[in-house]
Amino acid sequence: MTMPKSIVSKIEDALRRRCGVRPGHGILVAISGGPDSTFLCHALREIAHRWPLRLAAAHFHHGIRGPAADRDAAFAATLARDLGLPFFSGRADAPAHARRHGLSLEEAARELRLGFLREAAAGAGADRIALGHTADDQAEEVLLRLLRGSALAGLSGIPWRRGPFVRPLLGTRKAEILAELERRRLPWCRDETNSDPRHLRNRVRSRLLPLLREHFNPAVEATLNRTAALLADDEAVLEDLARAAFSRLENDAPAPSGGPIRLRVADLLAEAPAIRRRVVRLALEAAGAPLRRLVAAHLLGVEALLARNRDGRIDLPGGVRAERRDDRLVLHRGEVPAAS
Amino acid sequence: MTMPKSIVSKIEDALRRRCGVRPGHGILVAISGGPDSTFLCHALREIAHRWPLRLAAAHFHHGIRGPAADRDAAFAATLARDLGLPFFSGRADAPAHARRHGLSLEEAARELRLGFLREAAAGAGADRIALGHTADDQAEEVLLRLLRGSALAGLSGIPWRRGPFVRPLLGTRKAEILAELERRRLPWCRDETNSDPRHLRNRVRSRLLPLLREHFNPAVEATLNRTAALLADDEAVLEDLARAAFSRLENDAPAPSGGPIRLRVADLLAEAPAIRRRVVRLALEAAGAPLRRLVAAHLLGVEALLARNRDGRIDLPGGVRAERRDDRLVLHRGEVPAAS
Numbered sequence: 001m002t003m004p005k006s007i008v009s010k011i012e013d014a015l016r017r018r019c020g021v022r023p024g025h026g027i028l029v030a031i032s033g034g035p036d037s038t039f040l041c042h043a044l045r046e047i048a049h050r051w052p053l054r055l056a057a058a059h060f061h062h063g064i065r066g067p068a069a070d071r072d073a074a075f076a077a078t079l080a081r082d083l084g085l086p087f088f089s090g091r092a093d094a095p096a097h098a099r100r101h102g103l104s105l106e107e108a109a110r111e112l113r114l115g116f117l118r119e120a121a122a123g124a125g126a127d128r129i130a131l132g133h134t135a136d137d138q139a140e141e142v143l144l145r146l147l148r149g150s151a152l153a154g155l156s157g158i159p160w161r162r163g164p165f166v167r168p169l170l171g172t173r174k175a176e177i178l179a180e181l182e183r184r185r186l187p188w189c190r191d192e193t194n195s196d197p198r199h200l201r202n203r204v205r206s207r208l209l210p211l212l213r214e215h216f217n218p219a220v221e222a223t224l225n226r227t228a229a230l231l232a233d234d235e236a237v238l239e240d241l242a243r244a245a246f247s248r249l250e251n252d253a254p255a256p257s258g259g260p261i262r263l264r265v266a267d268l269l270a271e272a273p274a275i276r277r278r279v280v281r282l283a284l285e286a287a288g289a290p291l292r293r294l295v296a297a298h299l300l301g302v303e304a305l306l307a308r309n310r311d312g313r314i315d316l317p318g319g320v321r322a323e324r325r326d327d328r329l330v331l332h333r334g335e336v337p338a339a340s
Numbered sequence: 341m342t343m344p345k346s347i348v349s350k351i352e353d354a355l356r357r358r359c360g361v362r363p364g365h366g367i368l369v370a371i372s373g374g375p376d377s378t379f380l381c382h383a384l385r386e387i388a389h390r391w392p393l394r395l396a397a398a399h400f401h402h403g404i405r406g407p408a409a410d411r412d413a414a415f416a417a418t419l420a421r422d423l424g425l426p427f428f429s430g431r432a433d434a435p436a437h438a439r440r441h442g443l444s445l446e447e448a449a450r451e452l453r454l455g456f457l458r459e460a461a462a463g464a465g466a467d468r469i470a471l472g473h474t475a476d477d478q479a480e481e482v483l484l485r486l487l488r489g490s491a492l493a494g495l496s497g498i499p500w501r502r503g504p505f506v507r508p509l510l511g512t513r514k515a516e517i518l519a520e521l522e523r524r525r526l527p528w529c530r531d532e533t534n535s536d537p538r539h540l541r542n543r544v545r546s547r548l549l550p551l552l553r554e555h556f557n558p559a560v561e562a563t564l565n566r567t568a569a570l571l572a573d574d575e576a577v578l579e580d581l582a583r584a585a586f587s588r589l590e591n592d593a594p595a596p597s598g599g600p601i602r603l604r605v606a607d608l609l610a611e612a613p614a615i616r617r618r619v620v621r622l623a624l625e626a627a628g629a630p631l632r633r634l635v636a637a638h639l640l641g642v643e644a645l646l647a648r649n650r651d652g653r654i655d656l657p658g659g660v661r662a663e664r665r666d667d668r669l670v671l672h673r674g675e676v677p678a679a680s
Contacts, residue, residue: 147556149563151570216487223489230491233614274573
């Protein structure tokens, strides 16, 4: 079963040039059962005939969606077996995890899924974990983040590679994938939650993108993908500058290991606003604030502390507190004795 | 006739902190006759009672829209007279200018209008030219640019200040302005072209923004304005880096005055992609390419010249040609002898 050169060689190219995959690498493919990850699995299987790549597959059951989720899990296991791939399956109760940790169901499911995939990759001896996001997912993501109020890092969309996670389909349109699955008569599972209009992402897909395509730009997905790629290059430069500035500022006011982060207010104010905000974000991350829960309002709150000329404090996600004390910005979890 | 403190003091604040206006400055207000610039004129008049500001007003007739445009011109003249402001009026034939220079009607009108305003400002001894763009115009602009495929500089929207041009209403919603005009019973002119759905901007206003507000984010305009402000800070840092890199690269390979720009390919390739693209854009501008007509495809065309290891050339807007010759990128208008 050979796919046309164009689509598989595009994915092969992305693996090498975008995802940092090298001959001999092990790749764990996350199969949801939907068309994208199913196709990714077939395509990687075909590529592995040409390169030496070690493949394994994994499926995670979130403990939601009832019988449909059970069907997806069985489908993923069968697919892996038919392709002769080692298979890892995991299961958790995402609703309970969400309740326990005060997360949204989506956040809880994501946290559990990524944790499982990292463990499965370790078990499989895999260097990379391949996810099935497409160019359409990227366009939706950019619009979602724009509408939620992301800054540059968010508008850069999802990356081809972050840590062990790679997305070899990010340059491929969903329509190409569906056409290819159809042509090859390869089965996959439909996920009914993908059309539930209560989900913001589904409204972007079913209402917003069609309107934009019809009335504003027939190639809107391609345009958004190109913009995201350019913005990711921009963010990379600013992020590097901010990391260098953060190291410099931390060295000027070193924190005992595990102690609060202390940065001189004058040093922060000497940075350009774009760098200062990123240094604050890095410092908050170092102090233990969960980055995914930080929004622009939190960073602007810290800016306000810096801008006014007196002591004050604000509370941030993850139990992190930002305090201004004299000439320092102090970031810590829980209470810190005033004299420390 | 005193307006409530909130709206006028917000504009006063923007004048000082965002637009760099100082006591004693002269400001030329561009009046189209529409609600925004009419309100701006009244607000500045009120502020000028408190600060020492010298005000003048100007109106430009584009030679389009027939009697409605004549009505607007008469309205602007009356408004200026009623407020006791020196008044400058100008008129041109934008359609003829567009035909003569191969511009769109919108581009031609803009070029003529800005040229007239600069001359009028010189005549009035004005330090700044105030334009009536609002927070709603900014939100529309960000969406328009996103849909047209702008990169970071474009997504930063329109600035509070660029050269002599300032936009003191950029933090004010159009609804506030209309409510205030209504409350004060101040007259203004309606522009029918603002509802013509053939204009992309009008479709953004009448179709896209209402959909986004209703189904995605009730405060979408505020969100887009905040994002644009953050992105403008990001762009400022990258633009500074690119200007420094361009100077460095130009010094390494100086061009005779008026001669072609020559940059070493190896030097360009040593820069991060985000900086390299901006250096190319600065170099194209220095070579005479009109920035407003450069799109991402042009910059990516130059990137492709740099990426492949052989000579080649591409033609760009404004009669500028980019050539790769051995180890140099050469940018020039018209022909350059091979030996030069």
